[in-house]
Amino acid sequence: MTSSDDFDRPWSDLDRPPLKAANLRGALVRPDGLWTSLDVVASTGSTNTDLAARADGLPEGAVLVAEEQTEGRGRLDRTWTAPARSGLFVSVLLKPGVPVHRWGWLPLLAGVAAASGVSKAAKVDVSLKWPNDLLVSVGGEERKTGGILAERAGDDGVVVGLGLNVSLGADELPVPTAxxxxxxxxxFPDRDPLLRxxxxxxxxxxxxxxxxxxxxxxxxxxxxxxxxxxxxxxxxRAELPGERTLEGEAVSLDGDGRLVVATEGGGTEAVGAGDIVHLRT
Structure with a gap:
């Protein structure tokens, strides 16, 4: 993990300036606030992995941001790659004092928070694909521009990671549908106000x-x-564990945050894990 405190030196890529760590700390880390520390590193494998490894020795509210991730992970063990300084790659440590059976809502909470924050800062419509993919419209098509991964960490913590594509051009996308x-x-998306x-x-x-x-x-x-x-x-179409698929209309969420799908036979099934594909009508 390569660290740097402020990245204030001149940079060759004027379209992708580095984040200003000191300014971000000044704006976000407060005695009465949730965020207790904020570190920006030049490059690392995965911010989630790094923060989870130190979870027991850190207070709630630690924030780790990377300018580049070389081994970023998404849901279902997918990889998340992007050029340096082209997006937001950030993980936070939370230690929620709520019943553990409610923790399943944390990824959905992070999705709501990220979508509303990005919408406000970038003045762009952001919607959510269950459970927590961030969607934007590109040429009239829904495209995934961000994702969230929440993982248990240490004795009482959860690390929540966000990857958001900010300045990528069409030739830099990991897949054409992103x-x-x-x-x-x-x-001219500016990552500092987006992160704040x-x-x-x-x-x-x-x-x-x-x-x-x-x-x-x-x-x-x-x-x-x-x-x-x-x-x-x-x-x-829900692609479920065990190579099982389920098709129907997504009608609601249940009390645990699972997606309730109404099937053609008249029944319903709650989906808690798997990949959801939006089908064209």
């Missing part, structure tokens, strides 16, 4: 959820997620 804020029409907006939104949503004991209804989380979710009301 997207970026730049391709969605954000002409995402972390402030996450702090607000997390605080509300914890004060409600992790209850997704009392905290307003379930309603907010459903309003942003592009999956609900759509015909979907």
């Amino acid at each position: 997207g970026s804020l730049r391709l969605a029409g954000v002409e 907006a995402v972390l402030r939104s996450l702090e607000e949503w997390y605080g509300t959820w914890v004060r409600a004991g992790g209850d997704p209804v009392a905290s307003g989380l379930q309603e907010a997620y459903e309003l942003r979710c592009a999956t609900l009301g759509r015909r979907v």
Whole structure:
């Protein structure tokens, strides 16, 4: 892991300036706030892996940001790669004092927070594909521009990681069906205000959820997620563990955050793990 405190030296790529770590700490790390530390490193394999390895020795609210990830991971063991300084690669350590059976809502909470923060800072519509992919419109098509991975860490922690494509051009996308804020029409996306907006939104949503004991209804989380979710009301195919598939209409979320799919036979099934494909009507 290569570290640097501020990255204030001149940079050759003027379109992708480095993050200003000192300014970010000054804006986000406060005695009465959630974020207790914020470090920016030049390059690492995975911010989630690095933060999880130190979870027991860190207080809640540690933030680790990388300018480049060489071994980034997404859901279902997928890789996440992007050029240096082309996106946000950030992980946070949370130690929620709520019943463990509510922890399954954390990835969805992070999705709501990230989508609302990015929408506000970049002035672009961001929706969610269940459970926590961030979607933008590129040429009238839904494209994934971000994803979230939450993992247990240490005795009482959860590391939540966000990868967001910011300035990637079409020739830099990991797959042709991916997207970026730049391709969605954000002409000069600035990562510093994006990161501040995402972390402030996450702090607000997390605080509300914890004060409600992790209850997704009392905290307003379930309603907010459903309003942003592009999956609900759509015909979907769920690719489930064991090479099983399920097709039907995504009709709701249950109390555990699982996607409820109405099948053609008239029944319903709650999907808690797997890959969801939006089918064209």
